[in-house]
Amino acid sequence: MSAADHVDESTVVLGIETSCDETAAAVVMGGTDVLSSVVSSQIDVHARFGGVVPEIAGRAHLELIRPVINEALDTAGVHPERIDAVAVTIGPGLIGALLVGVAAAKATAFALDRPFVGVNHLEAHLYAALIEDPNLEFPAVVLLVSGGNTLLLSMDAPGSYRLLGATIDDAAGEAFDKVARFLDIGYPGGPAIDRAAQQGNPRAVDFPRAMLHDGYDFSFSGLKTAVMNHVRQHPDVASNDVAASFQAAVVDVLAAKLMRAARDTGARSVVLGGGVAANTLLRSEVERLAVVDGFRVALPSRAMCTDNAAMIAAAGWYRLRDHGPSRLDIGAVPNLALVADTVRTNRSAALRDRR
Numbered sequence: 001m002s003a004a005d006h007v008d009e010s011t012v013v014l015g016i017e018t019s020c021d022e023t024a025a026a027v028v029m030g031g032t033d034v035l036s037s038v039v040s041s042q043i044d045v046h047a048r049f050g051g052v053v054p055e056i057a058g059r060a061h062l063e064l065i066r067p068v069i070n071e072a073l074d075t076a077g078v079h080p081e082r083i084d085a086v087a088v089t090i091g092p093g094l095i096g097a098l099l100v101g102v103a104a105a106k107a108t109a110f111a112l113d114r115p116f117v118g119v120n121h122l123e124a125h126l127y128a129a130l131i132e133d134p135n136l137e138f139p140a141v142v143l144l145v146s147g148g149n150t151l152l153l154s155m156d157a158p159g160s161y162r163l164l165g166a167t168i169d170d171a172a173g174e175a176f177d178k179v180a181r182f183l184d185i186g187y188p189g190g191p192a193i194d195r196a197a198q199q200g201n202p203r204a205v206d207f208p209r210a211m212l213h214d215g216y217d218f219s220f221s222g223l224k225t226a227v228m229n230h231v232r233q234h235p236d237v238a239s240n241d242v243a244a245s246f247q248a249a250v251v252d253v254l255a256a257k258l259m260r261a262a263r264d265t266g267a268r269s270v271v272l273g274g275g276v277a278a279n280t281l282l283r284s285e286v287e288r289l290a291v292v293d294g295f296r297v298a299l300p301s302r303a304m305c306t307d308n309a310a311m312i313a314a315a316g317w318y319r320l321r322d323h324g325p326s327r328l329d330i331g332a333v334p335n336l337a338l339v340a341d342t343v344r345t346n347r348s349a350a351l352r353d354r355r
């Protein structure tokens with residue numbers, strides 16, 4: 001394939017993702033058929049620091065990127081010549097980490113003489129649900145909850161979305177990570193709280209539900225402070241009860257606003273994306289409420305919620321089909337916005353602050 005106008009169901013895209021602490025590569029055909037998806041996590045490398053160390057992440061990506069790409073090609077059983085385009089996350093993320101993936105993708109595209117496609121990491125999270133539910137009914141409302149962002153978007157079609165609301169301070173995942181670190185219950189924080197909460201009482205502490213009835217924006221930093229104050233005042237409180245009560249407060253607000261936005265915008269489907277979408281309670285609450293309100297639900301599998309390259313390849317396929325290839329001289333953009341000039345993501349800052 002030499003031009004973007006031949007993008008169809010047989011078009012094979014190699015996706016590459018290195019924006020934070022996962023080195024990932026995937027081969028996806030036709031935008032939704034995942035032939036392989038390899039994710040090499042650096043969790044163990046960063047665990048002893050309690051968060052992602054940007055310098056170490058960049059070096060680890062450098063060591064892992066080639067083996068991970070080769071493994072993705074081998075697992076998919078495709079020869080490099082069968083790749084029609086190379087898509088990569090260009091932002092937002094940690095600059096040293098992004099640069100490794102962007103350089104690898106450009107080199108691969110150049111060597112194979114194939115189109116190069118720069119992908120917005122946040123936009124790619126929106127495609128994770130489409131990979132698993134290609135018949136997703138639009139309009140949809142998407143709740144994108146990760147370590148660096150909490151966004152509520154209305155989506156009319158792939159590539160067409162409108163920002164409804166965002167966090168005004170901490171991202172939901174950032175709150176999970178910081179509370180887990182404060183409670184000293186494990187790293188990464190989200191899965192640790194998810195596990196601890198299953199042994200705790202979600203009604204043990206009545207934590208605040210900030211801005212519950214107030215627009216589509218979110219605020220989680222007050223909740224984080226409320227958790228810290230409560231534990232300092234009640235040092236004997238069970239961590240599992242605090243984890244469960246904290247998680248219940250976050251999920252109540254996320255699920256309520258998602259459903260309200262879906263009702264207000266006349267959506268047919270509600271969609272979750274981003275690492276926090278792997279949360280057990282959030283998934284079950286959204287499924288429960290969607291049934292009550294009559295919405296279809298698209299919940300990506302847990303592996304598709306957290307960072308992966310299949311969603312990058314999928315987003316790359318749509319971008320190539322609708323907008324053509326990117327220029328080889330575009331670079332990594334740590335603060336890349338999702339909705340042009342509407343949202344300035346704080347993802348790269350939040351990724352650093354998680355430490």
Ligand code: KG4
Pocket residue numbers: 020145146147148149172173174176177188189190191194274275276277278279280305306307
């Ligand atoms: O999307 P992601 O993999 O990377 C970013 O782009 O940030 O999201 C990572 C975030 C972290 O804050 C992590 O603690 C959170 O997602 N997370 C969870 C769960 N799994 C991952 N939060 C709550 N419950 C989970 N099961």
